[in-house]
Amino acid sequence: MSTATPVRPEAPEPLAPAVRQRRGLPRFGGTAVFAAGLALAAVLTAASGWSWGLFAVLGIVLGCLVTYVVSRVVEGRRKATDRLVTALVSSAFAVAMVPLVSLIYTVVSNGVGRLDGTFFSNSMVGVVGEGGGAYHAIMGTLIITALAAVISVPVGLLAAIYLVEYGKGRLKKVLTFFVDVMTGIPSIVAGLFAYALFAIFFGPGIRFGLGGAVALSVLMIPVVVRSSEEVLKLVPNELREASYALGVSKWRTILKVVVPTAIAGLGTSVTLAIARVIGETAPLLVIVGITAATNFDPFDGRMATLPVYAYYQLTQPGVPPEFGIERAWTAALVLIIIVMALNVVARLISRFFAPKTGR
Amino acid sequence: MAKRIDVSDLDIFYGNFKAVEGVNVSIEPRSVTALIGPSGCGKSTFLRSLNRMHEVIPGARVEGKVVIDGQDLYGSDVDPVDVRRQIGMVFQRPNPFPTMSIYDNVVAGVRLNSKKMKKNDLDDLVESSLRGANLWNEVKDRLDRPGSGLSGGQQQRLCIARAIAVQPEVLLMDEPCSALDPISTLAIEDLMTELKDRFTIVIVTHNMQQAARVSEQTGFFNLNGVGQPGRLIEFNPTEKIFSNPDQKATEDYISGRFG
Ligand SMILES: Nc1ncnc2c1ncn2[C@@H]1O[C@H](COP(=O)(O)OP(=O)(O)O)[C@@H](O)[C@H]1O
Ligand SMILES: [Mg+2]
Numbered sequence: 001m002s003t004a005t006p007v008r009p010e011a012p013e014p015l016a017p018a019v020r021q022r023r024g025l026p027r028f029g030g031t032a033v034f035a036a037g038l039a040l041a042a043v044l045t046a047a048s049g050w051s052w053g054l055f056a057v058l059g060i061v062l063g064c065l066v067t068y069v070v071s072r073v074v075e076g077r078r079k080a081t082d083r084l085v086t087a088l089v090s091s092a093f094a095v096a097m098v099p100l101v102s103l104i105y106t107v108v109s110n111g112v113g114r115l116d117g118t119f120f121s122n123s124m125v126g127v128v129g130e131g132g133g134a135y136h137a138i139m140g141t142l143i144i145t146a147l148a149a150v151i152s153v154p155v156g157l158l159a160a161i162y163l164v165e166y167g168k169g170r171l172k173k174v175l176t177f178f179v180d181v182m183t184g185i186p187s188i189v190a191g192l193f194a195y196a197l198f199a200i201f202f203g204p205g206i207r208f209g210l211g212g213a214v215a216l217s218v219l220m221i222p223v224v225v226r227s228s229e230e231v232l233k234l235v236p237n238e239l240r241e242a243s244y245a246l247g248v249s250k251w252r253t254i255l256k257v258v259v260p261t262a263i264a265g266l267g268t269s270v271t272l273a274i275a276r277v278i279g280e281t282a283p284l285l286v287i288v289g290i291t292a293a294t295n296f297d298p299f300d301g302r303m304a305t306l307p308v309y310a311y312y313q314l315t316q317p318g319v320p321p322e323f324g325i326e327r328a329w330t331a332a333l334v335l336i337i338i339v340m341a342l343n344v345v346a347r348l349i350s351r352f353f354a355p356k357t358g359r
Numbered sequence: 360m361a362k363r364i365d366v367s368d369l370d371i372f373y374g375n376f377k378a379v380e381g382v383n384v385s386i387e388p389r390s391v392t393a394l395i396g397p398s399g400c401g402k403s404t405f406l407r408s409l410n411r412m413h414e415v416i417p418g419a420r421v422e423g424k425v426v427i428d429g430q431d432l433y434g435s436d437v438d439p440v441d442v443r444r445q446i447g448m449v450f451q452r453p454n455p456f457p458t459m460s461i462y463d464n465v466v467a468g469v470r471l472n473s474k475k476m477k478k479n480d481l482d483d484l485v486e487s488s489l490r491g492a493n494l495w496n497e498v499k500d501r502l503d504r505p506g507s508g509l510s511g512g513q514q515q516r517l518c519i520a521r522a523i524a525v526q527p528e529v530l531l532m533d534e535p536c537s538a539l540d541p542i543s544t545l546a547i548e549d550l551m552t553e554l555k556d557r558f559t560i561v562i563v564t565h566n567m568q569q570a571a572r573v574s575e576q577t578g579f580f581n582l583n584g585v586g587q588p589g590r591l592i593e594f595n596p597t598e599k600i601f602s603n604p605d606q607k608a609t610e611d612y613i614s615g616r617f618g
Binding site: 236240242244245246247248249252261355 | 410412415417440441442443444445447448450452454455456457458467468470471472473505507518521522525
């Protein structure tokens with residue numbers, strides 16, 4: 001159209017050589033400077049009477065400040081901002097780690113003392129003071145959680161499959177909404193629901209393991225539905241179409257293409273849902289109760305479970321109280337170990353079942 | 360095996376949107392029919408309506424008739440699953456099943472339908488299908504490896520092997536080479552020339568040379584404007600389309616004046 005091509009303004013000749021010499025702190029220089037700020041904070045805190053809270057606040061502020069100033073002087077503004085943000089993010093991470101580390105440290109140091117053979121092989125029958133164990137509570141937790149999984153996994157998976165593969169329109173929206181509502185149900189309400197339900201049939205005062213499994217299922221189903229739904233949505237539509245184009249019916253496509261493709265994610269989501277409910281206390285307190293003896297029968301009578309066991313060992317430790325409190329810590333430790341093991345299992349599942357690309 | 364397809368007054372909808380309008384065409388058995396036209400004019404939509412894959416999309420529907428050897432595909436007593444068993448499809452992007460080995464991918468149509476077959480017969484089916492798709496020599500030593508470990512061109516030929524393993528009468532291909540390199544493209548074109556002895560092949564392509572090389576008949580789709588339905592403007596022997604087409608629009612398109 002026009003012949004005059006726009007003339008670019010002449011770029012000013014760069015004064016510095018094309019590849020600028022990098023001035024910079026040595027490797028780990030940033031960390032070292034931050035540590036210097038931290039040390040300064042330690043000195044100041046010590047001078048005004050030691051307090052961890054003051055040290056943390058002052059340490060982060062001074063650490064970031066010193067890092068910024070030093071980097072600004074040595075390296076220039078862009079790099080200094082980068083270092084400042086890095087320092088802030090790392091500090092935030094460290095602060096977030098404090099409760100976790102402190103919790104694990106407290107539980108391990110208090111609980112490791114009773115992590116012995118007796119704890120895993122004895123129940124609490126006839127124990128008032130020293131000794132005793134949580135064999136009955138560990139078995140109870142495993143039985144009730146397994147039952148809860150047996151109820152929740154089929155229901156949750158089928159609901160997720162319905163929502164992703166079949167559901168449409170109003171019904172799907174309503175179901176999704178109620179699943180979301182269920183996710184927010186307080187656990188004590190789940191316990192009261194199970195209690196009220198079974199009290200209708202068996203009269204007031206009913207306590208048994210299956211009731212606990214039902215209460216846990218109320219908490220577990222929405223978790224399974226939600227996470228399985230996300231996993232199923234990740235299966236590419238192309239695979240479904242490839243299957244349909246081979247003349248495969250819809251339910252076979254779901255069963256043999258969609259679910260196998262998503263199996264790693266589904267396994268992970270189920271395992272994490274189990275980990276989520278295994279430490280629930282309130283509902284089991286209401287509907288399962290506690291007992292000192294071992295009861296393997298979830299259809300009849302009270303059962304002990306680890307969280308409730310820990311609760312009672314702490315609130316009614318017996319005489320003298322130290323031994324009960326020690327058992328409570330150990331029960332908490334065992335619970336944490338179980339949850340961690342479940343998380344490891346979830347990772348292994350997703351590693352071993354993930355579709356392989358043998359390049 | 361191969362069958363003739365007669366389409367009359369076919370309108371294809373996505374919900375209320377009419378994507379394709381008034382298609383009348385007869386597709387000859389044992390030949391390759393190419394569909395060309397600018398993007399968005401409804402070639403894929405039309406192709407998918409030939410094996411009832413169109414209705415897989417929520418809200419999608421079809422009016423009109425598609426008759427294969429005297430049977431109306433959209434008759435009320437026809438099961439879409441049966442239709443798809445007779446009319447196979449190869450997609451634009453290779454889509455082997457990631458959980459299955461090469462072997463299992465080829466026999467997926469049999470296995471997923473839980474047809475019982477002897478191990479020997481399955482082995483024969485795998486070999487003949489992979490040979491049919493010109494892939495046998497490249498993969499015969501690693502049939503138990505995942506199909507997703509193959510190159511793009513090999514994956515596409517695996518998908519063709521998977522489609523012909525169920526022994527359909529018709530093979531529909533939606534831009535099967537558009538994600539492939541020239542060598543793989545050539546391999547698949549050669550394959551089509553071999554396969555047309557046994558199947559009726561309909562292929563959508565953006566590559567005019569490809570249409571000219573492989574097809575006997577060519578259909579040109581076009582649309583008047585955005586939001587308008589696409590139409591089959593011209594359907595003629597490939598030689599005629601590429602030498603002196605009946606329609607001005609066809610000539611403009613193949614001589615590269617638009618599209
Ligand atoms: N899943 C869908 N939902 C709604 N509209 C669609 C869908 N797929 C395609 N269309 C529309 O249908 C028309 C034809 O598309 P398509 O058949 O994919 O064209 P082509 O394959 O010729 O490029 C386009 O207007 C497109 O926007
Ligand atoms: Mg297309």
